[in-house]
Amino acid sequence: MHHERQIKQHGIPFGWHVPTQRMVDASSVANGLACECICSACSAPLQAKQGKVRAWHFAHHTDTNCQHAAEAAVHRMAKQLIEERQQVHVPERSFRKMLHGEKQVWSEEIAVTVQGSGLQVLTGCVAEKTIYGNNPQDGIRRPDVLALLDGHPLAIEIRNTHEVDIEKAAWLKQQGYSVLEIDIADTAFEPMESITTLLERRLFANSHLAQWLCHAGDDAAKRQLIELEADTRAKRREEELFLLAEMEAKALAEQKRIAARARLQDIDDFRLRLEDCTVRIGRNIRRVSLKVHGFTAKPAFSKIMNLAHRYGGQFNKKGKCWEFQPKQDIEAFFLQLCSEAEMVCLGTNRRTPGGVAPIPTPPTTPNVDGDSQSTFRIAPETDERFEERAAILQYDGGFSRQEAEELAGQNI
Incomplete structure (x- = not known):
């Protein structure tokens, strides 16, 4: 209906x-x-x-x-x-392949053209002609149009109500025919005055609705593509070897760089406050470093410099730090230097990330009742110095009163 x-x-x-x-x-x-x-x-x-x-x-x-x-x-x-008209417009027919070198160091697309696109002149063109197979058992078929294109047999199928039967296309290919399908299914119910023009454009001008189902030159083109691939790979082999060597050298250099960075990267660090600066002590598997971040008064900086000299530190101008390469165990030396620096910077705010160089636990002093407590009992002659140190640690260093007293007691 x-x-x-x-x-x-x-x-x-x-x-x-x-x-x-x-x-x-x-x-x-x-x-x-x-x-x-x-x-x-x-x-x-x-x-x-x-x-x-x-x-x-x-x-x-x-x-x-x-x-x-x-x-x-x-x-x-x-x-x-x-x-x-003894003519038809055909689309391009080609085989393409993207080639890649080893490890994709180069890429190139190769192509072999079987048939160029354009309006082609046909010979012996006839509609609805029955053709017989090469052998008696092959049967017969009747393509819409038969012709010769560049001397090769061509079967043209006009796609209208349904697409070309796959079995029919395979049969024609087996008999040596190129098969071109042209889709005109959308033309029948266009406005009456436009149908002829649309139909002629579809058959004799460039159209994306025409396609090759097979072509008599396909097998030869596929063989040519294989030969072209071998030739292309041979021509690019020297370039490929150079690029592979270059890639390997870059990879090796990157591995060395990563390894060097790993060797130089600090695996521990310890930070202390020294007036308005931060004193940082770091260590890796090869050395220990001591650096002052920021600016501080000369007397305070001299304390750090003297500490570096005392332990044989060499000043690294590029890194702007002292470096130590002790003969003893690096970790033990690191902990020792952290302890010494803590003494030098005593009275300032400090931070001990990762638990490195923990705050020494002060010895407890029995009180009058004989109980062990963490609060120091200071002799009268040192009371004034103790109170001053504890106050500096509490208000300038940011320690709690108990921590300030314990640290002040170690140095009085």
């Missing part, structure tokens, strides 16, 4: 003219039944409709259940146009 409504709305664009045995449009024949045309789908009589309102077209003379009149008319007209 859907097709019937479309036919009644749009009409039939072409009719089979019995006297001339060819497809015609309604403007090429007499009006009404005098047109002497029949339907390409059901062979029922048609009458030409040459009115003043609608575009001229054909219609069945009597009601019929013909559902594919318009499509059959366009399909048959397409075959006739190719046969009469």
